[in-house]
Amino acid sequence: MKFGKSLRNEIAETVPEWEGEYISYKDLKKQLKLIVNRSSNTTEDICFVQLLYSNLNKFQQFFMDKEEEYIIRLQELKHILANLDDGGDVTQVQRDLVDFHRELVLLFRYGVLNFQALLKIVKKHKKKTGTFIRLPGGRHPFVATDVLYKILRECEAMLNQLFPS
Numbered sequence: 001m002k003f004g005k006s007l008r009n010e011i012a013e014t015v016p017e018w019e020g021e022y023i024s025y026k027d028l029k030k031q032l033k034l035i036v037n038r039s040s041n042t043t044e045d046i047c048f049v050q051l052l053y054s055n056l057n058k059f060q061q062f063f064m065d066k067e068e069e070y071i072i073r074l075q076e077l078k079h080i081l082a083n084l085d086d087g088g089d090v091t092q093v094q095r096d097l098v099d100f101h102r103e104l105v106l107l108f109r110y111g112v113l114n115f116q117a118l119l120k121i122v123k124k125h126k127k128k129t130g131t132f133i134r135l136p137g138g139r140h141p142f143v144a145t146d147v148l149y150k151i152l153r154e155c156e157a158m159l160n161q162l163f164p165s
Helices: 003-013 016-021 025-033 043-082 090-129 146-162
Strands: none
Touching: 003 016, 003 025, 003 090, 016 043, 025 043, 025 090, 043 090, 043 146, 090 146
């Protein structure tokens, strides 16, 4: 199966409401086809790079927004867990934590899929034009998942507290 089709299938099966937040791989491939072989700095090439950077900014911003949302949510869940007394609804807190953990894993997957799409389209561009595109900026949050990994570990520690072995 071609990558573009498998990407669309993966999006449809995991979190369809995030569909517009993924890299527009199909649009990038269409723009890439407009570039004449081994030509660089043409209008088509410049349009491709602008579209690529626009997509990069879109999914990078979505990733950072989700990380921020999850940091706040983790603090809320910690507060609920700390104030849970014997009469509290432990089952609901367990469900909330399991759902939260699932969302964290989905965001990891979102970052991986976008990174794969980015690498594939940059590789196709290099093959067609002979030039390598440098991505702007330093470390990108969807690649450096330190914050998300820390949230995931804390969530798992809370789950272990509620579900002792």
